[in-house]
Amino acid sequence: MAKQRMLKFVHTEKETPEKRDPTVRAHDFNEIYREYADQKAAEQASRCSQCGVPFCHSHCPLHNNIPDWLRLTAEGRLEEAYAISQATNTFPEICGRICPQDRLCEGNCVIEQSGHGTVTIGAIEKYITDTAWDMGWVKPIRPMVERSESVGIIGSGPGGLAAADMLRRAGVQVTVYERSDRAGGLMTYGIPGFKLEKDIVMQRVKQLEDGGVAFVLNCDVGKDLSFDAIRGKHDAVLIATGVYKTRELRDPGADAAGIVRSIDFLTASNKKSFGDDVPEFEDGTLNAEGKRVLVIGGGDTAMDCVRTAIRQGATSVKCVYRRDRANMPGSQREVHNAEEEGVEFVWLAAPRAFAGNPVQKVTIQKMKLGAPDATGRQVPEPIEGGLYDEEADLVIKALGFEPEDLPKLWGVDTLETTRWGTVKADFGTHATSLPGVYAVGDIVRGASLVVWAIRDGREAAAEMVKYLDGAGRVAAE
Template sequence: MPRQTLKFVNVAKQMPEKRDGETRRRDFDEIYESFKPEEAQTQAGRCSQCGVPYCQVHCPLHNNIPDWLMLTSEGRLQEAYEVSSATNNMPEVCGRICPQDRLCEGNCVIEQAGHGTVTIGAVETYITETAWDQGWVEPVKPIRERSETVGIIGAGPGGLAAAEQLRRKGYQVHVYDRYDRIGGLMIYGIPNFKLEKYVIERRARLLYDSGVHFHLNFEIGRDMTLPQLRQHHDAVLIATGVYKARDVQVPGVGLNGVVRALDFLTASNRKGLGDAVPEFDSGTLNAEGKNVVVVGGGDTAMDCVRTAMRQGAKSVKCLYRRNRQNMPGSQREVANAEEEGVEFVWLAAPKAFLGDDHVTKVRAQRVHLGIPDASGRQAPQIVEGSDYDLDADMVIKALGFDAEDLPTLFACEELETTRWGTVKVDFRNLMTSLDGVFAAGDIARGASLVVWAIRDGRDAAEQIDGYIKRQASGTTAGARPAEAVAAE
């Protein structure tokens, strides 16, 4: 067979067809179409198969990207899927929402050489969707079942990745989540135009079929404390994520119409799922007909501005204290937002939210970027006397997330946390201060990406497996069966 790769010298980079901004702001459908088979094969063939694959190096999961690109270029899609899924429990999710421009694609060798990156994320999505369509994605079937049980707190990407890996090893896995659906922020925090809900629901069904037990609407600390949960399992994994919204300390922050990003996104996603959402119906969390100002510059802020446009906002502005080059969110997301009519107000910070009872304006100040701070980024400095006002009927605070007070929430004061509120772990084995209790994902590392949560969940599963086997040496007894937990 003639070589199918190294075509970057005469084949240009091509993304799947993208709907125009005016059309896509009318609905919540995904904005990209899927590659056609010949398009995916051609684009995968642009890979240079370089000796040092920086795409793989800069992927948190270290996905074997060159190999599955080569297999795709040769039309060997089932093999490509097997390679892709060997290191990633949710390739269909990462292909859609990973900031590839900051990770694999941003470090692609041919991108650095000026030929335009291989469209890795789009090809990854194509491979996995083909696998689902062809029935290649099958439930986990352990070689043998083990008696030991593992309790996982949190049904987000970290918890789900760990659950699948532990089921592969034969453990009895029970996942506890305080929400009524599986997926965490993937189901309630990320809008459909980036990740349609059927993608998560399909993966959840697969885990059900794999023998994972889910206990939904089950809150640790309310329905059972962490010490009590430990009695039911041989090991416990805390994978709750971080949900406590960071606030901005300015006058008027308590006015009606000033809302938190997650409240806004959750209301929109629940409405799309068909739930009754009184705060949306009343207009409190609905941007229709309003002048909206979103404060922040990360991926959550991008989700908010693009959601507000689709809800029919009169205008949407994103207020960010740094410039485009220093924005933490994906540049691809910024471009998509601009195409959909979002206005970015760079180098600006809120000084106050104005209004009697309900917000009517945001008083902003211009910002100058000074010398780099400890993080290496230029520190924002307020320009005195530069105040100006922006019309605002709704202000959405998208300033990031911190950890909740888990020792208090879980009724377990012995659980040690860091000065940032995250759970303190030994990063050699991901174990917390409590024997047999592990932590992974955002609750251990701080707010981060879905792909990092998946990586941490996989690592935690390995560490839990090693811990249980060491504990069980000389005995086969497990903890009390966890089926009794939901009934108590």
């Protein structure tokens, strides 16, 4: 019976949730995709072929049991579908919104490879969990037994929060230290509302608070509280700070006013969405309204910046990237959404100089793709004589992020780092060079995806419980 409900991909075409009209959505920060109706979600889930070897599952960093919850959705058994989804993913409603499914689960869907169009996995995942919240199926965290041991978590991004969730379910006492005034890390202040509305993040934070997780906000470790003090207060510590140091431009004039960091621009915008007072937004420093905006970079952060600038009322928005469309690191789906909203992409182009203070003009070097480097990617090379000028009132640097020097900032020389500056941690246990100290997410991997941070956080929590049980302590000592 269950099998007959599936394999509908032959005669049921792929149908994504309706997108709001770009002329309307480009003026607000609400999510652009509408929700599936019950019948449509079941219909699209029924397209799954229930593969014997599900590549969607194996290409998901969390190894979510995707075929199982698709089948349950097709059968109308949504509460069970949510239970299966939540079993492997701490934040399925967030992954359903911001994971690059086109590069992960959906990009490896077998029926996509056969030309029938992928199953809309992300949209169904989002629908299942949104329904679970609406129906009250998302239960408070209530450990079977409370433990006396405590863990301090530095950073409240996806890795830190995923670990906090798992540790509390094991009965461990958890305190999260966050330098911002709200928890959530990049999910709160780095990702715009049109991709992830903030009440979605805040409801998970509240669930953790209601479950006994203590949050210490506005706490910059190394300044407001020492790392050694946190270690002394807790039985184990998890480093989940993420990476926030922006890669800088070194071209002439790059220090002019009007050239800003992507993280500052996005944080200011998100704070305004919360209704906060943001002086740098009000005085125009981090506000694109009425300006000619140039965003430099080709990743997902660059896509967030160009689409935010459009919504703030920029007169024009251009994205300058040194490679071509096929070789950009950002999601192709996001590029398409940005183009619909009025963003212009300038491919095979790189900045060479900036004129004016505040900035008024950017000299652009036209590029071509040369021979592949050691990673296999073609190296951009300048085209001789290919220089021209772009006018700009606001330039946003979206060149990627690098780790801060934590041993120096925290005064802990014995915390080992890699040659890239990331914290050195075992990829199986997530243990660092310091006994009882673990690290997860971007501070270990470098700038990566939310879903990888969630996986790291869950794995580290399991290892930390072993450590607290005593087996890990013996090995560490």
